[in-house]
Amino acid sequence: MNIFDVYKLWPIEPVKAKGCTVWDKSGTEYLDMYGGHAVVSIGHTHPIYIEKIKSQIDKISFYSNSVINSLQTSLAEELGQMSGYSDYSLFLSNSGAEANENALKLASFHTGKFKIIAFKGGFHGRTSGAVAVTDIPSIISPFNTGHKVSFVALNDIDSVKKELSTGDCAAVIIEGIQGVAGIYSPEIKFLQELREETKRCGVVLILDEVQSGYGRSGKFFAHQYAGIEADIVTTAKGMGNGFPIGGTIISPAFNAVSGMLGTTFGGNHLACAASLAVLEVIKKENLIEGAAKKGAYLFDSLVALRDRVGEGVISDIRGVGLMVGVEMKEEYSSVRDSLLFEEKIFTGVAKGNIIRLLPPLTISFEEIDHFIAAFERTIEKTKRD
Numbered sequence: 001m002n003i004f005d006v007y008k009l010w011p012i013e014p015v016k017a018k019g020c021t022v023w024d025k026s027g028t029e030y031l032d033m034y035g036g037h038a039v040v041s042i043g044h045t046h047p048i049y050i051e052k053i054k055s056q057i058d059k060i061s062f063y064s065n066s067v068i069n070s071l072q073t074s075l076a077e078e079l080g081q082m083s084g085y086s087d088y089s090l091f092l093s094n095s096g097a098e099a100n101e102n103a104l105k106l107a108s109f110h111t112g113k114f115k116i117i118a119f120k121g122g123f124h125g126r127t128s129g130a131v132a133v134t135d136i137p138s139i140i141s142p143f144n145t146g147h148k149v150s151f152v153a154l155n156d157i158d159s160v161k162k163e164l165s166t167g168d169c170a171a172v173i174i175e176g177i178q179g180v181a182g183i184y185s186p187e188i189k190f191l192q193e194l195r196e197e198t199k200r201c202g203v204v205l206i207l208d209e210v211q212s213g214y215g216r217s218g219k220f221f222a223h224q225y226a227g228i229e230a231d232i233v234t235t236a237k238g239m240g241n242g243f244p245i246g247g248t249i250i251s252p253a254f255n256a257v258s259g260m261l262g263t264t265f266g267g268n269h270l271a272c273a274a275s276l277a278v279l280e281v282i283k284k285e286n287l288i289e290g291a292a293k294k295g296a297y298l299f300d301s302l303v304a305l306r307d308r309v310g311e312g313v314i315s316d317i318r319g320v321g322l323m324v325g326v327e328m329k330e331e332y333s334s335v336r337d338s339l340l341f342e343e344k345i346f347t348g349v350a351k352g353n354i355i356r357l358l359p360p361l362t363i364s365f366e367e368i369d370h371f372i373a374a375f376e377r378t379i380e381k382t383k384r385d
């Protein structure tokens with residue numbers, strides 16, 4: 001049997017990793033400015049993470065959701081406290097798509113309505129509802145088109161108001177920072193107005209923090225820069241540092257009805273142990289404050305680099321904390337591959353010419369300097385070629 005060939009693979013096989021360093025099969029060392037797509041939050045193979053998972057697996061790794069699992073309660077308590085959503089409830093699943101799928105279902109159960117307002121450029125996952133609210137037509141199959149979804153431009157409150165006025169809307173779903181699209185933050189005023197308008201219309205506001213959450217932005221959730229509270233917040237990626245786990249964080253206004261949501265694997269003992277380790281390390285190592293500081297340093301270093309290499313190379317730098325997008329002029333689209341193959345640095349990409357920087361939150365100032373120097377070398381070399 002072959003692997004179903006849907007991923008464009010780099011010819012690299014990582015076999016070992018520590019902190020922000022990854023080694024491939026032949027022993028070549030890479031700097032990880034990508035975090036395996038914003039997943040590795042507390043760094044690779046963190047000792048607390050290893051210890052918690054190992055000791056849990058020695059006790060029990062799984063039992064079904066029909067018995068008490070106090071690790072889930074501990075996780076909910078800790079997450080509530082650290083995120084500022086302590087009066088909300090937590091439903092645990094296995095991925096970002098599932099966290100969103102459950103959020104959309106809950107919004108529809110709660111309001112009795114079915115239309116969803118989503119945003120152009122938005123990405124929310126690949127399950128039926130999550131992909132229907134994703135603005136990438138090529139990944140939406142005919143089977144997924146049965147949902148009623150209206151896409152509006154990010155930051156366009158008048159269009160949102162127009163859609164809300166139809167009265168058939170269950171929810172608005174929005175990313176804390178659009179990641180897959182190429183790092184676009186909703187304006188603070190827009191988020192505040194969105195909160196007001198959805199509240200006024202009795203429509204559920206879902207904040208998808210799957211990529212931008214867990215401290216990456218320099219706040220626990222990126223939307224907290226706008227000082228708003230969502231009705232539902234979704235998380236995944238950084239939540240388990242690589243162990244599959246997703247969370248739907250639900251306002252006390254929602255009634256839990258037995259059986260309305262469910263999952264076999266979600267919230268299993270190992271996933272909870274991994275996720276508790278992540279929160280412990282975030283707290284112990286002040287990683288959220290660190291993400292804000294190191295993110296500002298990275299951003300300033302990139303601005304200085306743009307000044308040195310000239311605006312004809314880097315057309316925009318966006319983002320906050322350790323979620324940064326560097327938009328390159330089309331002629332410099334090869335820089336990302338050169339960074340990987342020549343400088344041995346992993347980064348992410350969007351639209352071919354936007355480099356996405358999503359390193360583990362444990363990245364050091366020295367590693368950021370190393371990246372900037374390599375980035376500059378690569379740009380200068382590309383200019384000459």
Ligand SMILES: Cc1ncc(COP(=O)(O)O)c(C=O)c1O
Pocket residue numbers: 094095096097098100123124125126175179180208209210211212236237
């Ligand atoms: C904002 C956002 N939501 C949802 C998802 C889907 O998460 P998963 O791949 O874990 O289903 C992603 C994945 O990239 C994402 O960036």
